[in-house]
C-alpha cells in the first residue's frame with residue numbers, strides 16, 4: 001500500500017491489547033516483479049453446506065484513508 005494505515009492500525013494500543021490484526025493479502029506481479037499489498041475483508045460462506053471455498057476480497061483502495069493500494073516494494077531492486 002502507498003499509505004502506512006494498516007501498519008498504524010495493527011500497531012495501535014487498542015489492537016495490541018486485544019491481540020487483533022487487520023488481515024492483508026499480497027499479490028505478486030510476475031511481469032513487473034512488484035508485490036502489492038491489499039487490506040483483506042473477512043468473508044464467510046453464504047451456504048455452509050456447499051464445499052466450495054470462500055473467495056478472498058481485497059480492497060483496491062485503503063479503507064482508512066482512501067488511497068489506491070499499491071506497494072512500492074520491487075523484488076528486482078531487493079535482489080540486486
Ligand SMILES: [Zn+2]
Nearest residue numbers: 003005062065
Ligand atoms: Zn491508508
